[in-house]
Structure formats: C-alpha cells, structure tokens
Amino acid sequence: MFMRKPVFMLSIAAGVFTLGVAAIGLAADAPANPVALGSPVTEAQLANWDLIVAPDGHNLPEGSGTAAQGLAVYQQKCAACHGTSGEGASGSPALVGGSVSTTPPLLTVGSYWPHASTLFDYVRRAMPPTAPKSLSNTEVYQVTAYVLHLHGVIAENFVLNKNTLPAVQMPNRDGFIDVSAN
Numbered sequence: 787m788f789m790r791k792p793v794f795m796l797s798i799a800a801g802v803f804t805l806g807v808a809a810i811g812l813a814a815d816a817p818a819n820p821v822a823l824g825s826p827v828t829e830a831q832l833a834n835w836d837l838i839v840a841p842d843g844h845n846l847p848e849g850s851g852t853a854a855q856g857l858a859v860y861q862q863k864c865a866a867c868h869g870t871s872g873e874g875a876s877g878s879p880a881l882v883g884g885s886v887s888t889t890p891p892l893l894t895v896g897s898y899w900p901h902a903s904t905l906f907d908y909v910r911r912a913m914p915p916t917a918p919k920s921l922s923n924t925e926v927y928q929v930t931a932y933v934l935h936l937h938g939v940i941a942e943n944f945v946l947n948k949n950t951l952p953a954v955q956m957p958n959r960d961g962f963i964d965v966s967a968n
C-alpha cells in the first residue's frame with residue numbers, strides 16, 4: 787500500500803497535465819465561458835427541490851384531501867408494498883399499528899412519528915420509491931389522510947390542508963425532547 791501511493795499521485799499529475807494541454811488547445815477560440823460547466827438553474831427546476839415541509843407545517847402547499855379520497859390512491863400506489871391495511875410486508879415497513887411501549891417497540895408512522903407534517907413531507911418526496919415526486923399535492927394530502935385514518939388519528943372525512951395538518955395531534959407527540967429548547 788505504501789509503495790502504491792506515489793504511483794497514484796503521478797497518474798493524477800499526468801491527468802492534470804493532459805487537461806492543461808486540452809485547455810490550451812481550446813483557448814484559441816475561447817468562448818465567453820471557457821470552462822462551460824453546467825447551465826443556470828431555472829426557478830421551475832428549483833421549485834421541484836424546494837419541497838421540505840417543516841414539522842410546524844411551514845412550506846405545506848395548497849391543496850387538500852380526506853381519507854375517504856385517499857383510499858383509492860393508497861390501494862393503487864402503496865398497498866402492494868405496505869399491505870392493504872398498512873400492516874407492512876417483507877421489505878416494506880408497517881405504517882400503522884404498533885406501540886412505543888412494547889418490548890421490543892414497534893415503531894410506525896402511527897405509533898412513533900411526532901408530527902403529521904413529516905408524513906406528508908416524506909411521502910411527497912420519497913414514495914412510491916419507484917417513482918418519487920410522481921404524486922400530485924392533492925394525492926399526497928389524500929393518502930396522508932388515509933394513513934392517519936388507518937391508525938385512528940383522524941376521521942374519514944377530516945379535511946387535511948396546510949392549515950389543518952399541522953394541528954393534527956399524533957399519539958407520540960410528547961415522546962421526544964426538543965434539545966434546541968434547552
């Protein structure tokens with residue numbers, strides 16, 4: 787290993803030298819941006835990444851949905867992996883049920899997550915894993931409501947939107963310590 791290091795460094799040096807020669811070659815008819823790295827990011831492209839919803843619901847989008855509406859979304863886009871009732875399956879976690887008090891605890895969205903906004907945020911950005919960001923905001927509100935309803939957190943026709951979602955009381959909301967407040 788010790789002997790290999792100088793060889794490695796030499797090859798890097800050779801690479802830099804080659805690049806340097808290439809750059810000199812290009813310099814003859816140098817464009818305004820000789821490095822030509824990347825292209826400007828548009829506002830529309832940024833909007834597709836600026837999606838993080840804070841625990842207090844900050845940055846939740848417009849739209850709304852109920853569990854009754856979310857049933858269809860869940861069956862089509864989630865049930866194959868997470869089970870028809872959110873019970874999970876091999877390789878995909880249970881979303882509802884469980885308890886933080888059993889030994890061992892069964893930590894699910896329903897039993898463990900302190901903020902409902904996190905469910906919206908996670909599903910919008912990561913689920914289904916085969917096609918993240920493919921759900922509309924309305925579909926995410928609907929399926930979020932459905933998962934919360936499966937755990938008995940909200941009623942079937944409770945309307946989730948950017949105002950009501952942050953106020954949803956999760957069962958384990960007091961199970962964490964906010965170290966930033968100490």
Ligand code: HEC
Nearest residue numbers: 863864867877878879893894895908909913914915916929
């Ligand atoms: C192809 C299978 C598949 C599909 C379809 C799918 N999921 Fe998942 N989901 C997973 C896997 C695997 C994980 C675990 C990911 C990890 O831990 O990194 C997961 C994790 C999650 C979690 C986090 C659970 C936790 O406790 O950490 C939520 C919430 C979730 N999925 C919701 C959904 C919803 C809602 C849908 C439908 C819109 C969906 N998933 C569709 C496979 C899937």
